[in-house]
Amino acid sequence: MSRLGHMLRVLGWAALVGFRDTLGAVYTVQSWVLGLFVRMVAQVAFFASLGQLLGRQADVEFLLIGNAIMVSTSSSFTVTVATVGERDAGTLPLLVASPTSPLVALMGRGASFVPNGLITSLGALAIVAPLYDVSLPWARLPALLALLTLVTVSTYMTATFLAGFVLRSPGTRRTVSNVARLVMMAFCGVSVPLSVYPEVVRAVAQVLPLTHGLKAIRELFAGAGASDILGDAGLEALVGGGWLLLSLATFRWLADAGRRDGSIVFSTA
Amino acid sequence: MGGPWSGPAVVVEDLVRTFQPKKRPEVVALQGVSLRVDEGEVHGLLGPNGAGKTTLVKILATILLPTSGSATVLGRDVAAEATSVRPLIGIVLGGDRGLYNRLTARQNLRYWAALHKLEPGAGRRRVDALLERMGLTKRADDRVQTYSRGMRQRLHLARALMHDPPVLFLDEPTTGLDPLAARELRAIVGELAGERRTIFLTTHDMAEAEALCQRVTLIDRGRILATETPRALSEMLSRYERVECDGATDEVVADLSALRGVSSVSALGLSTRIEVDSDGVVPEVMRRLVAAGVTSVRVTRPTLEEVYLDLVGRRGMDV
Amino acid sequence: MRALIGAIRLQLQIVVADRGYLNEILTNPFFAVIFLGVVRAAGRRDLTTFAIVAPVLMTLWALSLEISGNVVSADRGVGILELVVATPTRFQTVVFGRVLAVTLLGTVGVVETWLVARIGFGVEVSVHHPGVLAGALAATALAMTGTALVMAGAFVLAGGARTFQNTMNYPIYLLAGVLVPISYLPGWLRPMSRLIFLSWSADLLRDSLQPEPAQDVLRRLSAVLLLGAGGFLIGSIILRLVLHRVRHLGTIGQE
Numbered sequence: 148m149s150r151l152g153h154m155l156r157v158l159g160w161a162a163l164v165g166f167r168d169t170l171g172a173v174y175t176v177q178s179w180v181l182g183l184f185v186r187m188v189a190q191v192a193f194f195a196s197l198g199q200l201l202g203r204q205a206d207v208e209f210l211l212i213g214n215a216i217m218v219s220t221s222s223s224f225t226v227t228v229a230t231v232g233e234r235d236a237g238t239l240p241l242l243v244a245s246p247t248s249p250l251v252a253l254m255g256r257g258a259s260f261v262p263n264g265l266i267t268s269l270g271a272l273a274i275v276a277p278l279y280d281v282s283l284p285w286a287r288l289p290a291l292l293a294l295l296t297l298v299t300v301s302t303y304m305t306a307t308f309l310a311g312f313v314l315r316s317p318g319t320r321r322t323v324s325n326v327a328r329l330v331m332m333a334f335c336g337v338s339v340p341l342s343v344y345p346e347v348v349r350a351v352a353q354v355l356p357l358t359h360g361l362k363a364i365r366e367l368f369a370g371a372g373a374s375d376i377l378g379d380a381g382l383e384a385l386v387g388g389g390w391l392l393l394s395l396a397t398f399r400w401l402a403d404a405g406r407r408d409g410s411i412v413f414s415t416a
Numbered sequence: 417m418g419g420p421w422s423g424p425a426v427v428v429e430d431l432v433r434t435f436q437p438k439k440r441p442e443v444v445a446l447q448g449v450s451l452r453v454d455e456g457e458v459h460g461l462l463g464p465n466g467a468g469k470t471t472l473v474k475i476l477a478t479i480l481l482p483t484s485g486s487a488t489v490l491g492r493d494v495a496a497e498a499t500s501v502r503p504l505i506g507i508v509l510g511g512d513r514g515l516y517n518r519l520t521a522r523q524n525l526r527y528w529a530a531l532h533k534l535e536p537g538a539g540r541r542r543v544d545a546l547l548e549r550m551g552l553t554k555r556a557d558d559r560v561q562t563y564s565r566g567m568r569q570r571l572h573l574a575r576a577l578m579h580d581p582p583v584l585f586l587d588e589p590t591t592g593l594d595p596l597a598a599r600e601l602r603a604i605v606g607e608l609a610g611e612r613r614t615i616f617l618t619t620h621d622m623a624e625a626e627a628l629c630q631r632v633t634l635i636d637r638g639r640i641l642a643t644e645t646p647r648a649l650s651e652m653l654s655r656y657e658r659v660e661c662d663g664a665t666d667e668v669v670a671d672l673s674a675l676r677g678v679s680s681v682s683a684l685g686l687s688t689r690i691e692v693d694s695d696g697v698v699p700e701v702m703r704r705l706v707a708a709g710v711t712s713v714r715v716t717r718p719t720l721e722e723v724y725l726d727l728v729g730r731r732g733m734d735v
Numbered sequence: 736m737r738a739l740i741g742a743i744r745l746q747l748q749i750v751v752a753d754r755g756y757l758n759e760i761l762t763n764p765f766f767a768v769i770f771l772g773v774v775r776a777a778g779r780r781d782l783t784t785f786a787i788v789a790p791v792l793m794t795l796w797a798l799s800l801e802i803s804g805n806v807v808s809a810d811r812g813v814g815i816l817e818l819v820v821a822t823p824t825r826f827q828t829v830v831f832g833r834v835l836a837v838t839l840l841g842t843v844g845v846v847e848t849w850l851v852a853r854i855g856f857g858v859e860v861s862v863h864h865p866g867v868l869a870g871a872l873a874a875t876a877l878a879m880t881g882t883a884l885v886m887a888g889a890f891v892l893a894g895g896a897r898t899f900q901n902t903m904n905y906p907i908y909l910l911a912g913v914l915v916p917i918s919y920l921p922g923w924l925r926p927m928s929r930l931i932f933l934s935w936s937a938d939l940l941r942d943s944l945q946p947e948p949a950q951d952v953l954r955r956l957s958a959v960l961l962l963g964a965g966g967f968l969i970g971s972i973i974l975r976l977v978l979h980r981v982r983h984l985g986t987i988g989q990e
Contacts, residue, residue: 182898189905196915197770200785201777210773318754325758329765339772435985471985479817481982502823513814516745518752523745530741531822531829539737559752575818 159255184267187218191271194338195279208281208368213337215272216364219295220302220331220357222264226257227324230310250398254307264299265292287367290376294367297380298360301387302331305356308394311401331357356390359383421490425583425614426453426476431485433471433638445471447638448485453616453631455490455582458609460629461618462724468638469618470509473587476616477507489583503532506576510588514572517561521552521571524560525578532579546574550604566597573604584608586617590624602628622724634724649723657692659701662712664688671708672701687712738824742832746802747840756837759797763844766790767851770914775856783858784944787848789914792875792937794844796913797904799879802837803886804900806830807977811891826978827884827971834883838876845872860944867952868943871936874956878932878963884970891977913937932962 194214198207230253269292276283284291309327313320333339334348335357341349352358360383363376433446446468453459461469474480476487478498487494492501516524522543529539547556550570560568569589576584589605590598605628609615619625625632626646634641634649642649663686672690673681677697681690690701698715705713750756770786807830810816819829852858862868890900908914910924911933917925928934935958942949 178898182902186902186905189902189909193905193909193914196909196919197773199919200782200915201773201779203777206773206777322757322761326761329762333765333768333772338769340776343772343776433985474817477821479821479982480985499823502821505821507818507821509814509817514818515813516749516752516815517813519745519748523748527741527745528822530738530744531819531824533737533823535737536740 184270187221187267188271188274191215191218191275192278195275195281197338199279204280207279209340209365210338211275211279211281212272212365212368213361215268215275216295216298216361217332217337217357218271219264219268219299221328222260222267223299223303224306224309224324224328225260225263226253226303226306227309227313227327228320229257229260230314230320249402250307250311250394253310254303257303257307257310261296261299261303265295268295268299284368284370290367291364294360294364294376294380297383297387298357298364301356301360301383301390304387304390304394308390308397311394311398315401315405331355336361354386354389356383356386359386421455423455423491424452425455425457426451426459426487426489426616428452428472428476428487429485431472431475431487432483433468433475433480434483445638446475446482449635449638449640451633451640451643453614455614456609456612457631458605458615458617458629460625460632461616461635462620462622462625462632463618463635464620466637467635469635470587472635473507473509473585473616473618477505477585478502479507503579504581505583505585506579506581507585508569508572508576508587508589510591512565512568512592515560515568518559520557520559521547521563521574522556524571525574528575528578534579542578543574546577550574551600564597566593566600569593569597569601570604573601577608581613583614584616586615588618588620590619590621598624657698657715657717659690659692659698659705660684660687660714660716661690661705661710662687664705664710665708668705668708668710671704675700675704738828739832742829743836746833746836750837750840756798756801756840759794759801759841760843760847762797763790763794763847764851766793767848768855771852771856771858783852783860784941785914785916787852787858787860787944788937788940789908790848790851791844791940792913792933793904793908794847795838795841795875795879796907796933798837798841799834799883800886800900800903802834803883804890806833807887807891807974820978820982827974830887830970830974831880831884831967834887835876835880838879838883841879842872842876862944863946864943864949867939867949870952870956871939871943871959874959874963875932875936875940878936878959878966881963881966881968881970882932883966885966885973886970888970888973888977892973892980907931907933910934911937916941929958930962932959932966935959935962 191211191214195207195211198204198210201207272283275281305327306324309323313323331337334341334344334352335355336352337357341352341358344352359379363379363383366376366379428449428451431446431449432444435443435445437443449468449472461472463469471480475482476489476494478494478501481495489501490504492504494501516527525543525546526539529543534542544553547553550573552567552570552574555563555567560571563571573586573589576586586605590601593601602624605615605617609628615628617625617628629646631643631645632649633643669681669688672678675697677692677694678701679691679693681688683689692698692701702713702715767787767790770789771783774780774782774786807816810819819826849860852860886900886903910920910928911917911931912920912928913933916938917928917934920928935955939949939952939955939959942952
């Protein structure tokens with residue numbers, strides 16, 4: 148119990164540091180709106196307009212919802228990039244040398260990207276949906292919020308797993324997070340229904356974050372029953388948990404390899 | 417570009433340069449600097465950090481515009497005729513910057529050959545020749561990020577020489593180099609001086625100025641203190657020759673302190689230094705020391721560094 | 736001209752050394768998959784040309800945004816800008832050459848998209864009007880370079896403008912009808928769309944892949960080139976202003 152308590156304390160402190168960093172140094176209100184929010188809103192509108200081109204309102208709705216949810220999970224991948232920042236700041240060796248798993252601290256540091264994702268996603272949804280005559284089930288907002296948090300967190304687990312690898316070769320950080328985002332955009336049912344893809348792609352999609360959670364959210368929008376929604380949400384949680392276990396298993400190993408070859412100390416510059 | 421020039425290589429008159437940082441008072445980097453560098457001369461600009469050395473070099477190199485006053489290089493105004501000055505000058509700015517680290521030395525230099533409008537064939541040959549001259553041929557195709565500071569500095573020099581300019585501006589070329597690399601670089605600068613190039617060099621290293629320069633200008637806080645040959649500069653204080661001795665007794669110290677023309681007697685570790693401020697006192701000091709049985713006696717003259725510290729210090733401390 | 740070629744060569748060397756712009760180039764096939772997949776799922780094979788043209792233009796635009804944001808500030812950050820300024824070559828020439836190099840690199844998106852269509856979706860892209868396609872691509876590359884010059888100048892002149900660097904992708908894709916023609920936009924936005932050369936490029940490229948005869952090709956090509964030339968002119972003026980300002984303020988070596 149005391150071990151768990153200790154981990155939670157570390158997580159909490161790291162999250163606090165991360166929030167302070169994000170609010171002060173990474174974003175101001177103005178740069179958040181102009182540099183991030185406007186882009187995300189436009190991205191959702193861009194895909195919704197593709198639905199218009201196709202000519203059916205059902206397509207508009209499918210593309211709009213999928214991409215609005217995608218916005219939130221995108222934010223999670225910032226942790227993959229931020230890890231290298233930790234290394235450049237020289238704090239990573241200290242974390243590795245501390246008695247807590249560095250993973251816990253890193254997860255805490257990036258945790259501010261989860262609420263950031265939620266806010267961006269909901270904001271984009273609220274602005275773009277009326278423009279394209281998509282009605283939102285506002286009465287089910289708490290359920291939507293819960294599901295959105297679920298997919299964002301499960302994606303965050305995947306992003307943390309990737310962060311471990313990026314730590315070994317920091318030059319790839321942007322490429323790794325970018326490709327991970329694109330894979331999810333293309334293969335998790337965000338814009339393209341999975342039925343289009345061959346069997347093997349569909350099978351891979353089952354173990355990616357977002358796939359099941361997004362399905363649950365679509366069911367929520369369509370007014371499906373709780374059991375269907377909860378079933379898919381459960382699968383999403385399972386996938387997220389799987390990625391968390393993978394991160395824990397690989398991270399110590401990667402950090403040790405970094406200690407052996409010295410790559411943990413040096414900065415990217 | 418005009419005909420051959422037969423005046424001083426660099427003329428600076430009443431040059432003023434101010435900077436206006438945001439929300440802070442104006443900074444005056446140069447406050448009315450005048451100076452002249454003859455053709456073929458190696459001229460040193462000596463001063464502490466923040467004295468205005470780099471600002472002056474950047475104005476002469478057409479990078480910065482003067483606030484007022486004028487400067488010419490081989491007769492062309494650096495502000496009004498910048499485009500005709502640029503082919504005549506080569507610049508090395510101090511520090512680690514100014515190179516594409518992920519590219520090789522050869523790739524870096526080929527780029528500068530193009531910027532100086534050399535024909536591709538001529539550019540290639542020139543790059544090869546410069547790499548050879550700077551002793552970089554073996555490492556020419558390695559990324560610059562793997563270079564030592566000394567190698568980087570030689571690469572900078574190669575870049576500056578790309579178009580064979582008659583005038584070179586070197587801003588603290590040996591700062592941060594280890595002693596061996598600094599010596600190598602000075603040797604190259606010496607060679608360049610031998611080719612009748614005009615070299616204007618900033619430094620805060622007195623020994624470097626003494627070794628390389630025909631004349632030295634001392635600058636502090638944007639003002640010129642003096643321009644002299646290194647020898648003349650040290651002679652400025654030569655009348656303040658001083659005597660150092662070992663084993664002086666309290667009696668002889670008291671005796672010398674009372675002597676007219678002796679400005680100070682101070683302990684210098686185990687030895688004693690007697691400074692004088694008028695001619696002809698030194699022999700009297702020596703005589704009295706010997707008479708008191710002190711035999712380990714030396715007469716010394718100030719080094720350039722001491723002159724410099726003296727000139728800077730005199731204006732420095734009481735502001 | 737020599738300096739221009741030197742700048743192009745330098746930029747290509749930097750791209751190779753840094754594995755730069757890999758993101759923009761990797762992004763292309765994913766978008767091709769997404770657009771082609773959406774069109775297929777909806778059973779609208781007639782919209783295939785839309786799905787093919789969009790990733791090409793998006794790659795080009797993303798590349799020129801990226802280079803225009805970096806070309807000046809990176810040199811400035813490492814103290815190269817001040818050395819370039821002191822050479823006989825005009826700074827605009829250097830920027831133009833380096834941006835052009837990246838834009839030319841961007842045409843690799845044509846190949847990528849073609850491969851995805853062919854291998855991933857078994858779609859045979861037939862070019863019905865090769866002349867229009869070639870002309871539109873060439874004009875687009877030039878206009879892209881001119882426009883990047885304006886952006887490069889603006890990013891230096893107003894440091895805060897770089898906040899917009901990442902923002903200027905999807906709004907522009909939407910506004911310029913890169914994927915969905917601008918006739919789907921609200922009427923009051925359309926005049927604005929026509930000021931973005933990409934809107935003309937997108938229409939031309941789509942027309943070159945359709946069997947119907949392309950109308951008004953010369954007029955529309957001229958629109959692309961004219962808008963690009965305007966960008967080049969304004970960009971050159973801004974860069975000159977920028978240089979004069981930094982030489983005057985003494986902030987040239989600073990980031």
